[in-house]
Amino acid sequence: MQAPPIDSAVLPRGRSASEEEAVDDPSRGSRSDIPWWLWALVGALFFAYTTLSLRIHQRMLSNSFDLGIFDQVVRSYAHGHLPVSEVKGPDYPVLGDHFSPILALIAPFYRLWPTAMTLLVVQAAVIAASVLPLTLWARRTLGSPAAAVIGVCYGLSWGIASGVGVDFHEWAFAVPLLAFSLTAVGTGRLRAGAFWAMPLLLVKEDLGLTVVMIGISIAWRGKRKLGIVTAAVGLVGTLLATMVILPAFNPHGSWDYSQFLKDPQGGEGGLGDLLYRCTIGLITPETKITTLLMVLAPSLFLALRSPLMWIALPTALWRLSSNLTTHWGTSYHYSFTLMPIVFAAFIDALSRRRPSKNSLIRYLAGSAAITLLILPQYPLWQLVQPATWQDDPRIAVAQRLMDKIPDDATVQASSQLVPQLTDRTSTSLYGWADSRPNPQWILVDTWVPPQRRWPQDDLTERDSLDRARAQDYFTVAEEQGFVLLKRRY
Template sequence: MDEGSAVEPSRGSRFDSPWWIWALAAALFFTYATLSLSIHQRMLSHGFDLGIFEQVVRSYAHGHLPVSEIKGPDFPILGDHFSPILALVVPVYWLWPSAMALLTVQAALIAASVLPLTFWARRVLGSPAAAVIGVCYGLSWGLASGVGSDFHEWAFAVPLLACSLTALATGRMRAAVCWALPLLLVKEDLGLTVVVIGLVVAWRGDRKLGITTAAVGLAGALLATTVILPAFSPSGSYDYWGFLNGSEGSAGGLTHLLYRSTIGLITPEVKVTTLLFVLVPTLFLALRSPLMWIAVPTLMWRAASELSIHWGTVYHYSLTLMPIVFAAFIDALSRRNPSRSSVRRYLAGSAAITLMLLPHFPFWQLVQPATWRDDPRIAAAHRLMDRIPDGATVQASNQLVPQLTNRTSVSLHGWSDSRPNPQWIMVDTKVPFSQRWPLNVLQEQQALGAARAQGYLTVSNEQGFVLLKRPS
């Protein structure tokens, strides 16, 4: 076959055996787990969101509907987000009742998503191309941001999307729908993603199945946001509609809505930057696949949101976009019947971009000496936390909360909705300025002073950690 001929997947070589794909997934699992567990063990994880999710899973493990003390006293999480799929973590949590169990499950879920995409790429493009795509996907910035940002329910969506889109692209429509429908149990916004998957199924030929899937997706999203979540919510409504609301007054609201749905989708410029980051690992080739339509609901609600953290590339908000864009990349490469040289150029470009982005996202922490350096403050913090008895009510600093969620009733110190008058208060007074939330240094000192004025006793003050106890 000459240099300009079409790609023909290789067969029969040792490298073509599937073992290396499983080895790649295992290596990525180890990478993801190592990163997230090291962040947690260095006390850089957060009450929002790791602590909340552990309280949810702990509730399920104890056999009752999920609540989170961090969100508020006995706050019903099914009034916040509709994510009953989290109950699947319970068997692991029974064996390992720790926030680290959630982080390990997340690492396994994301690593598992590599398998369907890489096996598909191997079938249609050959093993060398599949290896490059698998590594670029596995080390992509969106996955890195998610793995480096605590635990989130969207981790369940990543392998579901990878399997659904692989089946959809290879003509297995029923399998695509079967993998897509559980997305309705992951989070309420993913109902719109199911709608678009159904529409793509209908466009690709199975009209009845596609339209039915789209209808089920829309019904699921509406049922969650207008019935289930308001029924459980203390406010009696779906609180996150506020991210899309306009300004006060009907005229102002309509004007704001018009702005949000037009020019507001691309301003400020960080929104465009994020879109470029999503597409550039595929050298924009993903745009040539209809599978990219499946990313539209996530991109749209993020761009329309008034919450600025939804716009950028940090946190977990791009987790579900990565399997979509790389599935579209594989689909576009295979559909175009490209030459070997063309495929090599795209793969080389994708690999180069992945390498250039690595130092700017959390995977790079794994090669930084500070990640592996012992910090005596961590041992001091655990000595103080060990003095808090199991089952106690506690208020703690954001980074301390997930260290205590497995055995206490802990809420966030300085959060207005936290349970008042806890038995214990533990505060890290040396949190860097950039990581402080919800209190700044002055507010924190005032809060500690107020607690002492109410009778709380200082049990210990060691290396910046202050432990207070309420008199019995």
């Protein structure tokens, strides 16, 4: 059977399918000149992401889960060790938690600047870089004005803002990889699409299923052998990570996150539970419907008209079928990987439709309006809030007390204090059952608001501090709600 021709509607204007195949080698890169305004856009977004992330960290609003964990991971790599995280447990091997060896790429930068802020800057850089391929694709097919609008809407989209505004996450590396891969697939450079997809296997164990969908898309577009091989590698990668590598490193000998796919009541689930999850359970409760609408809204739902949207299916399915409620909503980093897919599908759909100038203006105006309407509800809006730039005098107190703790000491600290200490001490989470027992130091912020207090409530925390004082610890300092204890021996 003859392979179907590449759809001319998805190719850049002025370039034939044969010409696209001629540049299908990913090592040759794009020959399009990048205009100054696109560099300016990428730079402005990098500055915004970096400023927001660093300001949150400087205000001590970052957390043990996840910035503290990832700081310890990268610190391990930077010192030539397999990654461990004291936050997860004493010498906990993180390759038994999530398969994310791509984090080792941050190690050289961490050696130069050993602080959790390095991770935040790297995250800002890779997310900002993802704007380049999508905007260049839109410029080639829709023109510079349309590309500028799409680039801004993508860069300010709520899914990106949610992730950037909440610590650091390994999924950040998937965002540019997806943007480059889908741009290549959408423009007919299928070998390049497979090339950019393969490193997703090193970002997180679930992304192998996304690679499977990219492989199917490549096969559907004409390169059947390449597509089948790509899909097979993705499937084998996920199975190898979840069934072999993660259980081998995990202290419990299993992949812990499989629990999120079990019956919400705690059982193993049966056929009825499976049927429920695959049908009505995907759209109930209403939070799930809201999230689906929010994901598609920036594209005015045009993304659904592109076959590229199928690539979002694995991420959408595991999130909607999970029994962890935070997976269902629009907070945190869980929509990081959906945004490049949605906007790639948006560009693809517009390229296929070839709308008139007036229609294109309406689509872009609608996308921009939705982006601006949603923007104040998500973290990037903090950049224009006065409270973001006000210095809390308690921060100086906390810094002074942390300076009393020597390097390489064992510490238990409140969640917001953990990532302030992980770059130079062995830090775990105070009140967390799996934390290293009997640390040399304890530092607790007793004034944390109830909505941010975790893992202990106020009463439990006070009782545990009183027990520590009555047993092995004495008070070094108690000031502005911060309590610093040291072990007597």
